[in-house]
Amino acid sequence: MTREQLFEHIQKKRSFLCVGLDTDVKKIPSHLLKNEDPVFAFNKAIIDATAPYCVAYKPNLAFYESTGVKGWIALEKTVRYLHEHYPDQFIIADAKRGDIGNTSAMYARTFFEELDIDAVTVAPYMGEDSVTPFLGYDGKWVILLALTSNKGSQDFQRLQTADGMPFFEHVLRKSQEWEKAAAPDGKAGGALMYVVGATQGQAFEEIRRIVPDHFLLVPGIGAQGGSLEEVCRYGITAQCGLIVNSSRAIIYADHTEDFARVAGEKAREVQQQMAAELKKALII
Amino acid sequence: MTREQLFEHIQKKRSFLCVGLDTDVKKIPSHLLKNEDPVFAFNKAIIDATAPYCVAYKPNLAFYESTGVKGWIALEKTVRYLHEHYPDQFIIADAKRGDIGNTSAMYARTFFEELDIDAVTVAPYMGEDSVTPFLGYDGKWVILLALTSNKGSQDFQRLQTADGMPFFEHVLRKSQEWEKAAAPDGKAGGALMYVVGATQGQAFEEIRRIVPDHFLLVPGIGAQGGSLEEVCRYGITAQCGLIVNSSRAIIYADHTEDFARVAGEKAREVQQQMAAELKKALII
Numbered sequence: 331m332t333r334e335q336l337f338e339h340i341q342k343k344r345s346f347l348c349v350g351l352d353t354d355v356k357k358i359p360s361h362l363l364k365n366e367d368p369v370f371a372f373n374k375a376i377i378d379a380t381a382p383y384c385v386a387y388k389p390n391l392a393f394y395e396s397t398g399v400k401g402w403i404a405l406e407k408t409v410r411y412l413h414e415h416y417p418d419q420f421i422i423a424d425a426k427r428g429d430i431g432n433t434s435a436m437y438a439r440t441f442f443e444e445l446d447i448d449a450v451t452v453a454p455y456m457g458e459d460s461v462t463p464f465l466g467y468d469g470k471w472v473i474l475l476a477l478t479s480n481k482g483s484q485d486f487q488r489l490q491t492a493d494g495m496p497f498f499e500h501v502l503r504k505s506q507e508w509e510k511a512a513a514p515d516g517k518a519g520g521a522l523m524y525v526v527g528a529t530q531g532q533a534f535e536e537i538r539r540i541v542p543d544h545f546l547l548v549p550g551i552g553a554q555g556g557s558l559e560e561v562c563r564y565g566i567t568a569q570c571g572l573i574v575n576s577s578r579a580i581i582y583a584d585h586t587e588d589f590a591r592v593a594g595e596k597a598r599e600v601q602q603q604m605a606a607e608l609k610k611a612l613i614i
Numbered sequence: 615m616t617r618e619q620l621f622e623h624i625q626k627k628r629s630f631l632c633v634g635l636d637t638d639v640k641k642i643p644s645h646l647l648k649n650e651d652p653v654f655a656f657n658k659a660i661i662d663a664t665a666p667y668c669v670a671y672k673p674n675l676a677f678y679e680s681t682g683v684k685g686w687i688a689l690e691k692t693v694r695y696l697h698e699h700y701p702d703q704f705i706i707a708d709a710k711r712g713d714i715g716n717t718s719a720m721y722a723r724t725f726f727e728e729l730d731i732d733a734v735t736v737a738p739y740m741g742e743d744s745v746t747p748f749l750g751y752d753g754k755w756v757i758l759l760a761l762t763s764n765k766g767s768q769d770f771q772r773l774q775t776a777d778g779m780p781f782f783e784h785v786l787r788k789s790q791e792w793e794k795a796a797a798p799d800g801k802a803g804g805a806l807m808y809v810v811g812a813t814q815g816q817a818f819e820e821i822r823r824i825v826p827d828h829f830l831l832v833p834g835i836g837a838q839g840g841s842l843e844e845v846c847r848y849g850i851t852a853q854c855g856l857i858v859n860s861s862r863a864i865i866y867a868d869h870t871e872d873f874a875r876v877a878g879e880k881a882r883e884v885q886q887q888m889a890a891e892l893k894k895a896l897i898i
Contacts, residue, residue, distance in 0.1 A: 352717075392713060392720035398690060398728055402683045428737060429676060429710050430764040430838075436638075436676035444682055453712060453737045455759055457766020475739055480714040482741020485788055490776040497773065497781065504769055554714075 331420055331448050332469055333520050336545070337569045339385050339418055344605040344614055346570050348386035348422065348547070349376065349597060350577025351408065352393050357582055359589050369394070369404035372589075374411055376581050379594030383601035386420035386573055387412060388547075409445050420573070421447045422473065422547065428453040428460040435463040442470045449473050451525060451547070454501045458508055465512035465521050472522050474505050477537065479527025479550030502540045519543050526565070528556020528574065534564030545571050551600075552579025558600070562607040570613055576600060615704055615732050616753055617804050620829070621853045623669050623702055628889040628898055630854050632670035632706065632831070633660065633881060634861025635692065636677050641866055643873050653678070653688035656873075658695055660865050663878030667885035670704035670857055671696060672831075693729050704857070705731045706757065706831065712737040712744040719747040726754045733757050735809060735831070738785045742792055749796035749805050756806050758789050761821065763811025763834030786824045803827050810849070812840020812858065818848030829855050835884075836863025842884070846891040854897055860884060 331339075340346050351373055355363075358372045365371040377387065389408060394401035412419050427437045427450060434452075441450040442464075449471035452461055464472040477487050477498045487498040495503075502524065509522040526537055528550035537546070546565055550556035551574060558574060565572050580600070584592035608614045615623075624630050635657055639647075642656045649655040661671065673692060678685035696703050711721045711734060718736075725734040726748075733755035736745055748756040761771050761782045771782040779787075786808065793806040810821055812834035821830070830849055834840035835858060842858060849856050864884070868876035892898045 354720075390713075390717060392711075392717045392724070396720045396724045396728065398724070399683055399686045402686050406682060424713075426713050426737070426740075427676075427710065429674075429708075430762070430766075430833075433636075433674060433676045436674075436680045440676070440680045440682070444680065453710070453739050455737050455739045455770060456710075456762050456764060457769030457771070459764050459766040461766075478714070478740050480740060480743050482714075482743040482745075485741030486739060486781070486784060487741070489781065489784060491781075492774040492776055492778070494776070497770070497775075500770060500773060549714075 333545070333569070336385070336420060339420070340570045341614055343383070343385050343601070344608060345383055345385055345601040346572050346574055346604055347384040347597060347600050348388050348573045348575040349380050349384045349580055350424070350549070350575050351376070351387055351389040352577040352581065354393055355397065359585050359587065361587055367404055367407065369401070370407045373404070373408045375590035376593050377412065377416065379590040380580065380597040381416050381419065383594070383597040384419070386422055388422040388424050388575055390577070391423060391425040406445065409447060413446065420449065422449045422451065423447045424451050426451050426453050426475065428456050430456065431459040431463055434460050438464045438467065442467045449523065451475065454505065458504070461505060462508050462512060465509060470521070473547045474501065474522060474524055476501055476524040477526050477530050477533055479529045479554050479556065483527060483530070499540060502537065506541065523547055525549065528558070528561050529554055531560055532564065534561060538564060543567055543569070543571065545573060547573050547575060549575045552576040558603055558607070562611070566607065566611045568613070570608065574604070617829070617853070620669070620704060623704070624854045625898055627667070627669050627885070628892060629667055629669055629885040630856050630858055630888055631668040631881060631884050632672050632857045632859040633664050633668045633864055634708070634833070634859050635660070635671055635673040636861040636865065638677055639681065643869050643871060645871055651688055651691065653685070654691045657688070657692045659874035660877050661696065661700065663874040664864065664881040665700050665703065667878070667881040670706055672706040672708050672859055674861070675707060675709040690729065693731060697730065704733065706733045706735065707731045708735050710735050710737050710759065712740050714740065715743040715747055718744050722748045722751065726751045733807065735759065738789065742788070745789060746792055746796060749793060754805070757831045758785065758806060758808050760785055760808040761810050761814050761817055763813045763838050763840065767811060767814070783824060786821065790825070807831055809833065811838070812842070812845050813838055815844055816848065818845060822848060827851055827853070827855060829857060831857050831859065833859045836860040842887055842891070846895070850891065850895045852897070854892065858888070
C-alpha cells in the first residue's frame with residue numbers, strides 16, 4: 331500500500347485506528363474453545379466487528395508463535411481473511427525483527443512475499459544492513475522502533491550521546507538516510523515509519539522536528555495509559571501521519587458471547603474521537 | 615542447562631563450537647528435495663555428522679519462518695530430534711526477540727516452555743522489561759546482543775554516549791544488574807550471555823574488562839571473516855566463556871550427496887583448532 335492509498339483510506343474511514351490482534355488463547359471467551367481454531371475464530375469475529383472503524387490490523391507475532399505450528403496456521407488464516415474480505419486494510423506484522431543482512435532478507439521475504447503483509451516492525455540495534463533488506467519492496471513498509479511505549483524505553487533509547495542527542499534521535503536521522511538511498515525517487519517517507527509510544531507525551535514535539543512527515547505507529551493508548559489527544563496535539567500532520575494502535579482495550583473489552591459486538595463499540599468510540607481530531611486538523 | 619553443565623560439556627567435547635542451522639531450502643543439496651521435509655532431512659544429517667565436534671546448535675528462526683507452517687514443523691522436529699538423540703547439546707534459538715513485558719513473556723514461553731530450548735537471542739533496544747521476562751527460567755539463558763558481527767554494528771552500538779562509554783557498554787552494564795536482580799543467588803553469569811561478533815577483534819579485550827566471566831556467543835568466524843585465534847586471545851576465560859558459532863562454512867561446505875560427511879569434517883577441523891586453544895588456556 332502506498333502512502334497516498336493509506337491517506338485516502340484514513341480520510342474515507344475518518345479513522346487512523348489500528349486494532350492489535352494480540353490474541354491469547356487463554357484470554358478469549360471460553361465458548362470459542364470448541365472451535366477447531368479458536369484463535370482464528372476470535373480474530374475473524376473481531377475483524378468483522380471492528381473493520382468499519384479502523385484502517386489497520388496488527389497481529390503481534392509473539393502470540394501466534396507461542397502455540398507453534400497451530401499459531402502460524404491461525405496467523406496465515408487471519409492474514410488471508412483480511413486480504414479476501416478487507417483488502418483496503420493495512421496489515422502490520424508486529425515482529426520487532428532485525429538481524430544481519432542475509433537473515434533480515436529472509437524475514438523480509440517471509441512477511442512481504444510469503445504473507446504479503448504491508449509492514450513489519452523492525453528493531454534498529456544492529457544498524458543499516460539489518461534494516462535495508464526490508465526497504466527494497468515497492469509499497470511495503472518498515473516500521474522502525476524509535477521511542478517505545480514501555481518503561482524500559484528509558485534505559486537506552488533516551489541515553490544522551492556525546493553530541494547531545496538522545497539515542498533515538500540517531501535512529502531517526504540515520505534511518506532516513508537509508509530510506510532515501512533505497513527509494514527510487516530518493517525521497518524519505520514512502521517506505522519507513524517509526525514506532526513512538528503514546529506514553530511518551532511531549533517527545534512527539536521533538537520527534538516531529540526530526541521527522542515532520544513520516545507516519546508514526548503509536549502503541550500505548552488504552553491498557554498502557556497514553557492519551558489520544560496528546561498524541562494528536564504534537565503528532566498529527568497534514569496527511570494525518572499517525573496510525574494509533576489499541577489492542578487489549580478493544581479486543582478484550584468483553585469476555586462473554588457478546589465480545590465482538592462490544593469490541594466493535596469500543597473501536598467505534600475510538601474512531602469517533604479520531605474523527606474529531608481529524609476535523610480539528612482540517613484533514614476531513 | 616546450568617553453567618557448570620555447559621562447561622563440563624565443553625571439556626568433554628574439547629570444543630566450544632556451535633553449529634548454526636541456517637537451513638535454506640534453496641541452498642540444500644537437490645537430492646534432499648524429494649524428502650517430505652527436506653529442511654529436517656538436511657538438519658538431521660548435519661546434526662548426526664557434526665554432533666561429536668560441537669557443544670551447541672543454533673537454528674536461525676528467520677530461515678524457518680520464511681516457509682511459514684512448514685518451517686515451524688521443521689524447527690520443532692529438529693529441536694525434538696536434538697532432545698531425543700543429543701540431550702547434552704545446548705540449543706539456541708537465534709530469534710533476536712524483544713518487546714514490551716507481556717509480549718516478551720509470550721516469546722519466553724514459546725522458546726523455553728513450548729520448545730524447551732536452552733537459550734534465546736534477545737535485542738536490547740527496548741530495555742529492562744523487554745529482557746527480564748526471559749530471565750526468570752531456571753537453567754535457561756538470555757543471549758543479549760552487545761556488539762554484533764555485521765557492518766551495521768558501527769551505526770549505533772559503538773556510538774559514544776555523553777559519559778564517554780560506547781552504547782554497547784551500557785547494554786553490558788545495565789543488563790548485568792537485571793540478571794543479578796533476577797538470580798536466586800543474586801549473582802551474574804548464570805542466566806545471561808552476550809553476542810559479540812568475531813569480527814570485532816580487540817573489542818573482546820574491552821568487553822572482558824566489563825564482563826570478565828560471562829559466556830559470549832561469538833558469530834562471524836567463517837563466512838563473515840572473523841578469526842578464532844584472535845577471539846580466544848582476548849575472549850577465553852578459565853571456564854572457556856565462549857561459544858563460537860559457524861553456520862555457512864560448515865553446513866554449506868559441500869552441495870553433493872556427500873554434504874553431511876564434508877560438514878562433519880569441517881566441524882572436526884574447527885574442533886581441533888578449539889582443542890588447541892583450550893589446551894593453551896589450560897582448560898583441558
